[in-house]
Amino acid sequence: MSTTVRAPAKINLHLGVGPLGEDGFHPLATLYQAVGLYDDVTVSDQLEWSVHLRGDGRIDLDEVPADDRNIALRAGRALVAHHGLERAAKVEIRKGIPVAGGMAGGSADAAATLVALDRLWDLQTPDDDLLRLAAGLGSDVPFALLGGTAIGSGHGELVTPVVDHGSWWWVVVENDTGLATPDVYRAFDELHAGALLPTPQIPPALHDALLTGDVEQLARLLRNDLQEPALRLRPDLAATFDDALAAGAHAALLSGSGPSVLLLCGDRAQAEAVDADLAGRGHGRTSVVPAPVAGAHVVEYV
Numbered sequence: 001m002s003t004t005v006r007a008p009a010k011i012n013l014h015l016g017v018g019p020l021g022e023d024g025f026h027p028l029a030t031l032y033q034a035v036g037l038y039d040d041v042t043v044s045d046q047l048e049w050s051v052h053l054r055g056d057g058r059i060d061l062d063e064v065p066a067d068d069r070n071i072a073l074r075a076g077r078a079l080v081a082h083h084g085l086e087r088a089a090k091v092e093i094r095k096g097i098p099v100a101g102g103m104a105g106g107s108a109d110a111a112a113t114l115v116a117l118d119r120l121w122d123l124q125t126p127d128d129d130l131l132r133l134a135a136g137l138g139s140d141v142p143f144a145l146l147g148g149t150a151i152g153s154g155h156g157e158l159v160t161p162v163v164d165h166g167s168w169w170w171v172v173v174e175n176d177t178g179l180a181t182p183d184v185y186r187a188f189d190e191l192h193a194g195a196l197l198p199t200p201q202i203p204p205a206l207h208d209a210l211l212t213g214d215v216e217q218l219a220r221l222l223r224n225d226l227q228e229p230a231l232r233l234r235p236d237l238a239a240t241f242d243d244a245l246a247a248g249a250h251a252a253l254l255s256g257s258g259p260s261v262l263l264l265c266g267d268r269a270q271a272e273a274v275d276a277d278l279a280g281r282g283h284g285r286t287s288v289v290p291a292p293v294a295g296a297h298v299v300e301y302v
């Protein structure tokens with residue numbers, strides 16, 4: 001028997017970052033949105049834990065560990081420990097989400113593994129327990145369970161769904177060289193050394209934009225406090241921002257800690273035109289994706 005679960009990439013429409021805390025994390029006020037780029041995770045019974053990676057030929061799997069460091073295996077072991085079981089599984093990951101791209105692909109795999117094993121073994125884990133296990137694995141994992149559009153507070157792990165009536169279209173511009181999240185947070189600290197940072201908050205007008213689905217209003221409100229520090233580490237990304245606006249996107253935004261860049265478009269046709277324009281300017285892999293989309297969900301149970 002095997003179960004396959006699909007989990008989405010995330011973007012942050014707003015990523016407000018507060019001062020580094022004593023626990024080594026930054027308090028966040030973020031507005032997550034799940035977008036139509038996915039990893040599929042298939043689990044099946046096995047005597048020992050193992051992880052197997054596949055890509056579509058366009059994703060670089062070299063940076064993804066295929067051993068106990070893989071967050072999907074950590075998720076599997078955490079679920080088994082939570083239930084006091086002694087079981088193991090084979091975990092196969094088909095990656096469609098860029099690696100170290102600021103789109104939480106590892107978090108998607110962890111969330112998908114929790115849901116897939118829960119279904120495979122009929123564990124009936126309550127949602128609150130799944131969310132708690134997810135938070136223990138990484139700040140972005142609870143949102144990958146939830147999907148849609150949601151506020152993230154705490155370190156990003158406390159998630160609350162919000163109303164989003166928009167049918168949004170984004171072009172995702174990937175980059176061949178990943179950025180490590182801790183490096184970008186460190187660059188943020190250096191940038192703001194000595195400054196008194198305010199408590200991060202989601203601007204109320206963002207909720208209005210989500211209610212009305214007004215793309216120009218959303219474009220004006222997009223904000224990512226990690227964009228400037230990431231651009232200091234990777235000044236080459238500035239060219240992507242320039243080309244995005246020249247190609248006619250409403251706005252360009254760094255995805256989380258980067259280096260993927262998100263281009264907000266008015267509809268699918270405009271996104272496809274912007275995508276074609278970017279391809280002509282020699283950018284790396286690009287994708288046209290809708291948002292919001294569902295969180296981790298079962299797609300096959302055989």
Ligand SMILES: C[C@@](CO)(OP(=O)(O)O)[C@H](O)COP(=O)(O)OP(=O)(O)OC[C@H]1O[C@@H](n2ccc(N)nc2=O)[C@H](O)[C@@H]1O
Nearest residue numbers: 024025026102103104138139140155181182185256257258
């Ligand atoms: C920046 C964001 C925005 O959504 O995502 P990415 O763009 O990397 O996907 C997240 O905050 C990434 O969260 P995630 O990738 O789950 O990070 P974790 O594994 O929890 O933490 C990795 C490291 O990032 C730093 N970290 C993470 C979250 C946070 N609120 N403050 C931090 O300072 C810490 O140094 C931590 O040790």
Ligand SMILES: Nc1ncnc2c1ncn2[C@@H]1O[C@H](COP(=O)(O)OP(=O)(O)O)[C@@H](O)[C@H]1O
Nearest residue numbers: 063070071099100101102103104105106107109
């Ligand atoms: N299942 C996984 N998929 C991707 N990366 C993983 C996985 N497990 C562990 N990692 C490690 O986590 C790092 C960050 O991964 P990822 O979630 O893709 O990016 P980001 O944190 O930028 O959103 C990778 O560079 C890799 O070393």
